[in-house]
Amino acid sequence: EIVLTQSPGTLSLSPGERATLSCRSSQSIASSFLSWFQQKPGQAPRLLIYGTSSRANGIPDRFSGSGSGTDFTLVISRLEPEDFAVYYCQQHGSSPLIFGGGTKVEIK
């Protein structure tokens, strides 16, 4: 079973700053099968990035994803107030599908 480790657990930043979130896998993942979700309190997760680097419909271009193999990254270039949330990576190429533990991006 694949294990996804997200770091840091919490990221304290100010609006306008750049956020860099990491997702590391215990096994190599094909780029097509690594995605990122955003979850705000009291809401369902929302798809941000699929296939490592493709933005989902309606996602602003300040969100970008990259990586390959076992190391993947989500970057938010300039944090907006609505971006403070928890972010999860997920591998969905093999069963069981696995989520990372999440990174909370909080206002500093």
Added chain:
Amino acid sequence: EVQLVQSGAEVKEPGEFLRISCEGSGYSFPDYWISWVRQMPGGGLNWMGMIDPGDSQTDYSPSFQGHVTMSVDKSLKTAYLQWSGLKASDTAMYYCARHRSGSRTSVCDFWGPGTLVTVSS
């Protein structure tokens, strides 16, 4: 517009039966796998398993195999998640989510709002 509508919050006692639902609309329901995801209070996302509404093929996470059952009613465009004997540790929010394409390995692009299940004596 694709929508997943989930059944309302439930409060149950340990050992009771429960079935929650997820109704899909705005797309061809049989053609897209549905996953179920658990989120315990203050916790992260846990994938429970998935079901193909076309033929009811299932794929359960080992962590949930034998404790829950997934099913569908194609005529109602509805997927179900059921427990035959709830435990206090089943207290959580449960989300259904649609896979983006007909492939079981595609990402989940639409999510239901969740059903809160509380199990307490």
